[in-house]
Structure formats: structure tokens, C-alpha cells
Amino acid sequence: MAAKADSILVTEGVSIRFGGLLALAGISLVMRPATITAIIGPNGAGKTTLFNCITGFYRPTEGRIIFRPDGRDVVLNRLPIHKIAQLGVARTYQNIRLFGQMSVLENLLVAQHHFVNHRLISGIFQTRSFRKSEAEAVEQAWFWLEFMGMEQLANQDAGTLPYGQQRRLEVARAMASRPRLICLDEPAAGLNLQESEELNQLILKLREEHGVSVLLIEHHMGVVMSISDHVVVLDHGEVISDGTTEQVQQDERVIKAYLGEEDAEELQSVTKGAG
Amino acid sequence: MYILGQQLINGLILGSIYGLIAIGYTMVYGIIGMINFAHGEIYMISAYLFAIFLALAGVFGIDSLPVALLFTLAFTIIITGLYGFTVERMAYRPLRGSTRLAPLISAIGMSLVLQNFVQLAQGANDQALPPLYHGVLRLGGEEDFVQITHIQIIIVAATVISMAILTYVINNTALGRACRATQQDRTMANLLGINTDWTISLVFVIGASMASVAGVLITFNFGSFNFFIGFVAGIKAFTAAVLGGIGSLPGAMLGGILLGLSESLFAGFVNTDYKDVFAFALLVTVLTFRPTGLLGRPEVEKI
Amino acid sequence: MNIPAALKDSAVASLIALALFVPMIGLVLKGQSLNIQLLRALFVVAAVFAGRMLISMLLQSGLLGRLVEVIRKVLVYLSPVVGLVERRSFRFIGLLLVVLVAVPFLPGSSNYLIQILSLTLVYVILATGLNIVVGLAGLLDLGFVAFFATGAYGYAMLAQYAGLSFWAAIPLTAGIAAAMGCLLGLPVLRMHGDYLAIVTLGFGEIIRILLVNMIDITGGPNGISVPRPTLFGLGFTRRLEEGQLGFHEFFGLPYSASHRYIFIYLLILAFTVAAIWIFKRLREMPIGRAWEALREDEIACKALGINHTTTKLSAFTLGATFGGVGGVFFAAMEGFINPSSFTFVESAIILSIVVLGGMGSIVGVILAAMGITLLPELFREFENYRMLVFGLAMVFIMIWRPGGLLKVRRKTFARGGHGG
Ligand SMILES: Nc1ncnc2c1ncn2[C@@H]1O[C@H](COP(=O)(O)OP(=O)(O)O)[C@@H](O)[C@H]1O
Numbered sequence: 002m003a004a005k006a007d008s009i010l011v012t013e014g015v016s017i018r019f020g021g022l023l024a025l026a027g028i029s030l031v032m033r034p035a036t037i038t039a040i041i042g043p044n045g046a047g048k049t050t051l052f053n054c055i056t057g058f059y060r061p062t063e064g065r066i067i068f069r070p071d072g073r074d075v076v077l078n079r080l081p082i083h084k085i086a087q088l089g090v091a092r093t094y095q096n097i098r099l100f101g102q103m104s105v106l107e108n109l110l111v112a113q114h115h116f117v118n119h120r121l122i123s124g125i126f127q128t129r130s131f132r133k134s135e136a137e138a139v140e141q142a143w144f145w146l147e148f149m150g151m152e153q154l155a156n157q158d159a160g161t162l163p164y165g166q167q168r169r170l171e172v173a174r175a176m177a178s179r180p181r182l183i184c185l186d187e188p189a190a191g192l193n194l195q196e197s198e199e200l201n202q203l204i205l206k207l208r209e210e211h212g213v214s215v216l217l218i219e220h221h222m223g224v225v226m227s228i229s230d231h232v233v234v235l236d237h238g239e240v241i242s243d244g245t246t247e248q249v250q251q252d253e254r255v256i257k258a259y260l261g262e263e264d265a266e267e268l269q270s271v272t273k274g275a276g
Numbered sequence: 277m278y279i280l281g282q283q284l285i286n287g288l289i290l291g292s293i294y295g296l297i298a299i300g301y302t303m304v305y306g307i308i309g310m311i312n313f314a315h316g317e318i319y320m321i322s323a324y325l326f327a328i329f330l331a332l333a334g335v336f337g338i339d340s341l342p343v344a345l346l347f348t349l350a351f352t353i354i355i356t357g358l359y360g361f362t363v364e365r366m367a368y369r370p371l372r373g374s375t376r377l378a379p380l381i382s383a384i385g386m387s388l389v390l391q392n393f394v395q396l397a398q399g400a401n402d403q404a405l406p407p408l409y410h411g412v413l414r415l416g417g418e419e420d421f422v423q424i425t426h427i428q429i430i431i432v433a434a435t436v437i438s439m440a441i442l443t444y445v446i447n448n449t450a451l452g453r454a455c456r457a458t459q460q461d462r463t464m465a466n467l468l469g470i471n472t473d474w475t476i477s478l479v480f481v482i483g484a485s486m487a488s489v490a491g492v493l494i495t496f497n498f499g500s501f502n503f504f505i506g507f508v509a510g511i512k513a514f515t516a517a518v519l520g521g522i523g524s525l526p527g528a529m530l531g532g533i534l535l536g537l538s539e540s541l542f543a544g545f546v547n548t549d550y551k552d553v554f555a556f557a558l559l560v561t562v563l564t565f566r567p568t569g570l571l572g573r574p575e576v577e578k579i
Numbered sequence: 580m581n582i583p584a585a586l587k588d589s590a591v592a593s594l595i596a597l598a599l600f601v602p603m604i605g606l607v608l609k610g611q612s613l614n615i616q617l618l619r620a621l622f623v624v625a626a627v628f629a630g631r632m633l634i635s636m637l638l639q640s641g642l643l644g645r646l647v648e649v650i651r652k653v654l655v656y657l658s659p660v661v662g663l664v665e666r667r668s669f670r671f672i673g674l675l676l677v678v679l680v681a682v683p684f685l686p687g688s689s690n691y692l693i694q695i696l697s698l699t700l701v702y703v704i705l706a707t708g709l710n711i712v713v714g715l716a717g718l719l720d721l722g723f724v725a726f727f728a729t730g731a732y733g734y735a736m737l738a739q740y741a742g743l744s745f746w747a748a749i750p751l752t753a754g755i756a757a758a759m760g761c762l763l764g765l766p767v768l769r770m771h772g773d774y775l776a777i778v779t780l781g782f783g784e785i786i787r788i789l790l791v792n793m794i795d796i797t798g799g800p801n802g803i804s805v806p807r808p809t810l811f812g813l814g815f816t817r818r819l820e821e822g823q824l825g826f827h828e829f830f831g832l833p834y835s836a837s838h839r840y841i842f843i844y845l846l847i848l849a850f851t852v853a854a855i856w857i858f859k860r861l862r863e864m865p866i867g868r869a870w871e872a873l874r875e876d877e878i879a880c881k882a883l884g885i886n887h888t889t890t891k892l893s894a895f896t897l898g899a900t901f902g903g904v905g906g907v908f909f910a911a912m913e914g915f916i917n918p919s920s921f922t923f924v925e926s927a928i929i930l931s932i933v934v935l936g937g938m939g940s941i942v943g944v945i946l947a948a949m950g951i952t953l954l955p956e957l958f959r960e961f962e963n964y965r966m967l968v969f970g971l972a973m974v975f976i977m978i979w980r981p982g983g984l985l986k987v988r989r990k991t992f993a994r995g996g997h998g999g
């Protein structure tokens with residue numbers, strides 16, 4: 002498929018059904034490497050469900066999810082969650098899921114589990130190679146803490162951090178697992194304006210400095226329009242619009258989905274009247 | 277054929293007892309999410325209370341057996357309920373909202389307390405009650421027959437009646453509504469003016485009462501008991517509750533009867549010594565295929 | 580002070596106590612009649628009234644809060660031991676180790692004391708194993724006694740039927756226990772919290788039932804005797820086997836049974852130190868972090884590429900190995916075992932040590948193990964009340980410190996250097 006040639010993630014007609022509810026109805030999209038793709042849509046549109054399909058928590062009833070970390074196609078549909086993660090897909094959650102009683106730095110060490118030497122005997126006897134691998138992991142952890150500007154919190158329990166810092170730590174933890182694709186589920190939810198602005202800058206920096214592809218669920222339109230390369234709009238489990246920020250902004254279906262049928266007509270008549 | 281019938285009846289009786297005790301586990305679990313490890317001891321206490329009150333009725337010169345039984349039953353249920361209430365007040369309520377393991381340890385401690393309390397107060401010997409009632413129903417011929425004692429019939433009837441009353445209370449009364457609301461969302465129920473503390477106490481009292489019905493019935497049937505019977509009965513009933521799907525009332529009864537039947541059939545046709553092994557193996561098998569039990573709602577964690 | 584309110588509370592409490600205790604304590608079943616001992620019951624009720632009154636007064640005057648605070652302060656700051664424990668746990672362990680090594684050679688020592696201390700150490704090994712499963716991995720295991728039994732009976736039977744020595748039996752039995760841990764782990768992988776609890780409890784019961792009923796192999800309820808361990812082939816028994824050299828003969832000492840007690844004790848002490856050391860390492864290793872992460876959030880754990888199946892199984896397997904080793908030592912120190920040492924109460928005691936000590940904490944577990952085995956010894960005159968008091972203590976400690984005695988100190992990391 003030509004469209005796939007330069008892509009990191011392709012979904013082909015992904016559908017999922019929960020009892021009577023068709024939560025995703027044939028989602029097809031193509032995501033280019035090292036871009037920020039925003040997924041927007043009203044509550045209950047199926048955004049988180051799509052993330053859950055990509056990261057392996059849900060099995061799509063139909064369709065294929067193809068991940069292309071290094072030019073080779075990997076179909077994710079049937080892989081267990083941890084295998085998908087090991088291929089280079091990381092995520093954050095709409096409701097924060099940190100390891101609350103572990104320290105901030107330990108959270109970042111856990112994320113590197115499959116990169117470090119985790120053999121039992123090496124660890125118990127603390128062999129040279131083990132110590133080296135641990136030191137590297139700790140170094141990486143510090144790197145991400147610095148990146149997020151939270152070095153001074155390294156030894157605090159993650160669960161005791163203020164909300165905004167927890168959100169950041171979740172992103173840092175996802176990045177520490179060295180992903181090719183990172184899925185951020187409403188990372189700015191509950192943040193104040195300034196915190197949210199800082200986080201956006203960090204997300205941009207992630208893509209620029211680390212070449213990671215970002216799939217972002219975000220409600221704040223200003224943010225979406227300013228940092229995304231590509232926007233996909235979901236409603237009732239369907240893609241209703243897909244394109245650049247300008248294309249999506251002008252799409253009538255999007256306006257309708259967001260404002261409701263009547264409001265949209267009203268808006269149009271108002272604009273017409275005004276124009 | 278007749279052996280099968282006999283074992284089915286024995287299993288049904290045993291299962292009813294397990295089911296009645298399992299109600300207490302399942303209701304408490306449903307409402308505060310803890311395993312009330314001391315529940316088996318509550319059942320054991322009720323067996324003692326029954327014997328004590330029955331003897332007391334003798335002391336007071338109540339001669340008519342039905343009157344004595346009624347008097348005994350009422351007092352046993354009330355005092356056992358009070359034990360359930362007190363246990364919750366002392367050992368669990370101070371731990372509400374703490375870690376998941378703290379109440380469990382407290383409950384294990386409480387279970388040791390109750391066991392040793394009864395042992396100290398009443399002695400370690402096996403207690404025996406004289407057979408109160410002898411009636412037997414025989415189905416079949418001279419040689420092959422199924423034997424049902426009248427007491428067994430009473431057990432099944434009492435179980436059905438208790439279940440019916442409980443179902444009615446839970447589904448149709450204000451008390452039951454408060455229970456269900458507290459189970460679904462304690463904070464919300466509290467905001468809506470339900471006294472959730474009292475509701476939780478009530479659940480403990482109901483659970484203890486059901487266990488006391490079981491304790492009375494089993495003592496009535498077998499006549500012998502000691503301070504240690506709570507442990508095995510507790511484990512079995514807890515197994516039954518989990519088998520049926522913990523948190524579900526019909527599940528507790530179903531689990532109890534299933535467990536009773538399989539135990540009794542295994543004991544009758546295969547081996548008595550290993551019937552408990554079979555019971556646990558059954559539990560593991562069911563949970564392997566249905567991790568939340570037969571009638572339990574599958575846990576869906578929202579991601 | 581509001582005395583009427585206090586009186587009212589106490590009156591309610593004693594009314595309840597009256598209803599609870601008059602039938603249970605006051606009317607004692609004696610065959611089919613009653614032995615009426617109302618005075619006894621009333622005495623308890625009066626005690627409840629007085630106790631409740633006291634608590635009310637203390638609460639009202641704010642004295643209780645202050646009292647608790649003072650006790651806490653005394654424990655934490657004034658007592659050098661506890662203060663030391665909270666701040667410098669490994670120095671504390673070092674000090675404790677010196678004392679423990681010295682104990683058998685001190686004047687007041689006796690075989691009895693050595694035996695009790697050996698038992699305490701066995702509990703430390705067991706609790707350390709369970710601490711992996713419950714404290715680190717957060718898997719509620721109510722049947723840990725199964726592995727303890729596997730270890731003890733494994734050694735006894737390997738010695739009896741295969742003629743294996745104590746030293747050969749240790750690794751082999753540990754391996755068998757590990758396999759059992761894995762076996763238990765498999766079906767429970769998909770189960771959560773309390774479902775896990777009942778299945779593990781059932782597993783423990785199954786093992787006990789097998790031990791009781793497989794009379795031909797295990798000796799059933801009568802138990803099985805266990806050979807005494809040897810030191811490089813030197814025996815410690817009075818009547819030695821054919822061709823065996825006795826420890827006392829080799830060193831030209833008069834025979835004394837205490838040699839054996841001391842030998843086994845020091846052996847267990849060495850293994851306890853090893854167990855604690857391994858646990859400490861595990862806690863700071865990738866696998867230990869993965870266990871804790873799994874306990875904290877299984878979903879996030881999987882999505883970071885951690886295989887939850889192998890991680891859980893490894894916790895069960897390693898925990899079981901510790902349990903098995905503890906069992907071997909128990910059998911060796913007792914010389915004779917029977918199924919009554921492997922009941923659910925044992926699982927409950929081991930779990931209490933872990934939870935009372937503070938889950939995941941090393942020093943907490945050592946202190947709790949000592950408390951649970953040594954304190955009852957101090958109250959031997961009250962033999963009958965021991966388990967009652969033990970149960971009450973469990974309840975009170977949980978209410979007082981639901982998180983256990985000690986909080987785990989996490990490893991801290993310093994920038995640029997290595998963690999310390
Ligand atoms: N595990 C599930 N079982 C049943 N319904 C689900 C499940 N997960 C999601 N849904 C339903 O799918 C729809 C989409 O939900 P979601 O993806 O969370 O929406 P959002 O776009 O707000 O993230 C909702 O109607 C939700 O109730």
C-alpha cells in the first residue's frame with residue numbers, strides 16, 4: 002500500500018463492539034513518523050478506546066493495526082500488551098496511573114525494565130555488568146527528570162506529588178521506556194493554563210529532539226491547532242474528518258459534531274447574516 | 277441409585293448450611309470489600325448460644341418443644357447478631373479507609389479472639405446435644421431406600437424461608453435500598469442522607485443472623501459441636517461465596533449448594549478423606565475459567 | 580468534663596456486654612444442664628464498664644491522644660533501639676547479629692532459649708519469603724504454610740526414603756518448594772486480590788489434608804521423625820550411626836546435647852542473614868521494582884513492557900523457595916514433625932508478621948517475628964490466655980498502626996553518583 006510507505010502507524014478499518022455498542026466503527030488512519038497527530042472529538046467518541054486498541058488492552062473485533070517501528074510491518078492486533086510496549090509503543094492515561102508508593106526515580110527505572118540487566122543472579126551478586134546497566138538506567142532516569150524539570154523531586158513518592166507534576170511524570174515514564182510512538186491521553190486534563198502551556202512545549206520538544214511520534218488526545222482546541230501536524234476528528238466511533246489543522250477547522254461536519262446540529266445552523270445563519 | 281439419592285439429599289443439606297453462612301461473607305464483601313474472617317466464629321458462637329438457651333429453657337421449665345425452640349431461636353439470632361455488630365464496631369470500623377490488608381489482619385485476630393474466648397468460657401470439650409426429634413421419611417423399598425429425617429426437611433425449609441425474607445428485605449424495603457445504595461457508592465449514599473455507618477452495621481447483623489440460622493440448624497441436625505467448628509465451616513462458606521461470585525446473594529446460595537453437593541457426592545462415591553481437596557480443586561477450576569465466580573460480575577477496570 | 584455523656588456511653592457498652600457475656604460466660608454448658616456462673620460474667624461486664632469509662636474520660640480530656648503521642652515519642656525517640664531502627668536499620672541489624680551470635684555462649688543461656696530463638700529465626704526466614712509475595716508483589720497469599728510444609732516434609736521424606744543428608748536435602752527441597760510455588764502461581768495468574776486469597780488458602784489446606792491422609796508415606800497425624808543435621812559428617816547425637824564420628828569426639832569434648840542446639844541455631848542464623856541479604860538485594864533489583872510496580876498498578880506495568888505472568892510467577896516461586904528452606908530448618912531443629920504444625924493458623928501468623936512489621940520492611944519483619952514468638956514466652960503462666968491476647972494484639976496494632984510498625988525506607992538516589 003502506497004500510503005503506508007512513510008508511516009509509523011496505520012489502522013485499517015478498526016472496529017470494536019461492546020455488547021450492543023459499536024464503540025469504534027471502522028477507523029482507518031495513517032500516521033507519519035515524527036509528527037504530532039491530535040485525536041479530537043466529543044466525550045464518548047471513542048478516543049480512549051482507540052488508544053486501548055493500539056496498546057493492546059482491547060482486541061478490535063475487526064480491522065488491523067499495523068505498527069512500523071523500523072520499516073517492517075508488525076500487526077499489533079493479537080500481541081499481548083507487554084509485547085506491544087516492547088516494540089516501542091508507550092502511553093499515558095486519562096486517569097493517572099503512577100506507581101504511587103515508589104519514588105519518582107524508581108518509576109522511571111521500572112519503565113526501563115526490559116533494557117536493563119534483569120537476571121536474578123547478576124542482581125543478587127551485583128556483578129560488574131549489572132552495576133553498569135543499573136547506573137545507565139539511573140542516568141537515563143535523571144535525564145528525563147531534567148527534561149521535565151523535576152530533578153529535585155527524584156526521591157519523593159510519586160503518589161505524593163502535586164497533580165501537575167504527576168501528569169509530567171507520566172509522560173517522562175512513558176518516554177523512559179524509549180518508545181517510537183507515544184500515546185498521550187488528555188495529558189493536560191486538570192492542569193492550569195500555565196502548566197498546560199509548559200507541557201505543550203515539552204511535547205513539541207519531544208518530537209523535535211527525540212524524533213518520537215506523538216498521538217495526542219486533547220480537548221483544548223487552541224493547543225491542538227498550535228502544536229499538531231495532523232488532526233483526526235472522531236464522533237460516535239467514526240472518523241468524521243482527517244487532515245491538517247486548517248482542513249479540519251473548516252470542515253462542516255466537525256462544527257456540527259462539536260456544536261450540535263441546531264447550534265451549527267444557527268452559527269451559520271449568524272455568520273451569513275453578518276457577512 | 278438410592279445411594280445417589282441419599283448423597284444428593286445430604287449434599288443439599290450441607291449446601292444449605294454453607295449457603296447461609298456464605299451470605300454473611302458475600303454481603304460484607306459487597307458493602308465494604310473486606311473478607312470478614314471472623315464470620316465462621318460467629319457461626320460457631322451461635323451453635324453454643326443455641327445449646328445454652330435450650331438448656332436455659334429447660335431451667336425455666338418450658339416443656340413444650342416447639343415453644344422452647346421458638347424462644348431459643350429468637351434469642352440465639354438476636355445475640356449472635358449482637359456479636360456481629362460488636363465485632364464490626366471494635367475491629368473493623370476503626371480501620372475503614374485504611375489499607376486493604378489491615379482489616380484482614382484485624383479480622384484474623386478477631387477470629388482467634390472469639391475462638392479462644394469461647395474455649396476459655398465454655399471449655400475445650402466437644403459439646404453434645406441430645407437428639408431432639410426423631411422423625412424420618414423413607415422413600416423406596418425395604419432394602420434400598422432414601423432416608424430423609426424431618427430435621428433435614430426443616431433445614432431446607434428454614435433455608436428457603438430465610439432466603440426469601442432476606443431477598444424481600446434487600447429488594448423491597450428502605451433498609452435494603454440503603455444497603456444497595458451503600459454498596460454501589462458509599463460517598464454518594466452518604467451525601468443522600470443514608471447513614472452508611474448504620475447500614476454497614478446492619479449488614480453485619482444480617483450476616484450474623486443468617487450464620488446463626490445455620491448454626492442452629494446444624495446443631496439441631498448433628499447435635500455435637502466444639503469451639504473449632506467455625507474454622508472449617510468458615511473456609512467452606514467463604515469458598516462457596518467465591519465460587520458463586522462474591523458480592524452476589526444468589527451466587528452465595530448457588531455456590532453453597534454446589535459445594536455441598538459435590539462434596540457429598542465425592543465423599544459418597546470416591547473418597548471421604550479427600551473431599552475437601554476436591555472442593556478446593558473445584559473452586560480453582562471454576563475460577564480459572566470464570567475469574568469472578570459463577571454469578572459474579574466480571575471486573576472491568578476503566579482505563 | 581462531660582461525665583453524664585461518658586456514663587451513658589459506658590452504660591450502653593455494658594448493656595451490650597451484658598447481652599454478649601451473660602449467656603457465654605455466665606452459663607456454662609455441662610452435658611445437657613447448665614453450670615451457672617453469673618458472677619464471672621458480671622465481673623467481665625463491670626470491667627467493660629470501667630474500661631469504657633476510662634477511655635471516655637481519657638478521650639474527653641484529650642489525655643488519650645496525648646498518651647498515644649507520648650508512647651509514640653517514647654518509642655521513636657527515647658528508646659535507643661527503636662530510634663536506631665528507624666534511622667539506621669542496617670546498623671541495628673549488625674548489632675542484633677552480634678548479640679544473637681553471642682547468646683548461646685552467655686551464662687544464662689539454655690537449650691530452651693536457643694530453641695525459641697531458632698524458631699524465631701525460622702519465622703524471620705518464612706516472613707521474608709512471604710514478604711516477597713505479599714509485601715513486594717502485593718499478592719495476598721493465605722496459604723504460605725504449604726511451602727513451609729513442603730520444606731519440612733520434603734527433608735523428612737528425602738532422608739527417610741532416599742537416604743539424603745541434610746545438606747543435600749536443602750537445595751533439593753528448595754527446588755521442590757519453588758516448583759510448588761510455580762504450580763500454585765499458574766492457576767492464580769488471572770485472579771485478583773481476594774479470589775487469590777481463598778485459592779491460596781485452599782492450597783494450604785490441600786497440602787495439610789494430603790499430609791494427614793497419606794499415612795503410608797507421611798506417617799499421617801502421627802508424624803515423621805527427621806534425622807539431625809551433621810557438620811562435615813560430624814554427628815551431634817548421643818548414639819551415632821555406624822562409622823560416624825561425633826562432634827564431641829572430634830573435638831575431645833564431653834557429649835552435650837547443647838552442642839546440637841547451638842549448631843542448628845547458628846546454622847539457621849547464617850541462613851537468616853543470607854535470606855535477609857537476598858531480600859534486600861531483590862528489593863533494589865529490576866525484578867523487585869517490577870514486583871512493586873505490579874502491586875501498585877498492573878495495567879501501567881504491562882504497558883511498560885513488563886511481562887506480568889513471569890513477574891508474578893517469579894514472586895511466587897522465590898517466596899516459596901524461602902518457605903521451603905524455612906521448613907527444612909524447622910524440621911531439623913524439631914527432629915520430629917506432624918501435620919499440626921502446618922495449619923492455617925501458621926499461615927496467619929506468618930502473614931501477621933509481615934503486615935504487623937510493615938509490608939516490605941526488613942527490620943519491621945524481624946521485630947514482629949521476635950514479638951510474635953518471644954512475647955508469648957514471657958507470658959507462659961497465662962498459657963490459656965495466650966492466643967486470646969495474641970488475637971487482641973493483632974487487632975489493636977492494626978488499629979494503632981494500620982501500615983505496620985515500620986515504614987519502608989526507599990533507596991535514595993543522588994545525582995551524578997550511584998544510589999545510596
Ligand atoms: N470496556 C468497555 N465496555 C463497555 N463499553 C465501553 C468500554 N470501554 C469504552 N466503552 C464505551 O465506548 C465509548 C467510547 O468511550 P471512550 O473511548 O472512553 O470515549 P472518549 O472519546 O471520551 O475517550 C463510550 O460509550 C464508552 O462507554
Ligand SMILES: [Mg+2]
Pocket residue numbers: 048049050095
Ligand atoms: Mg477518553
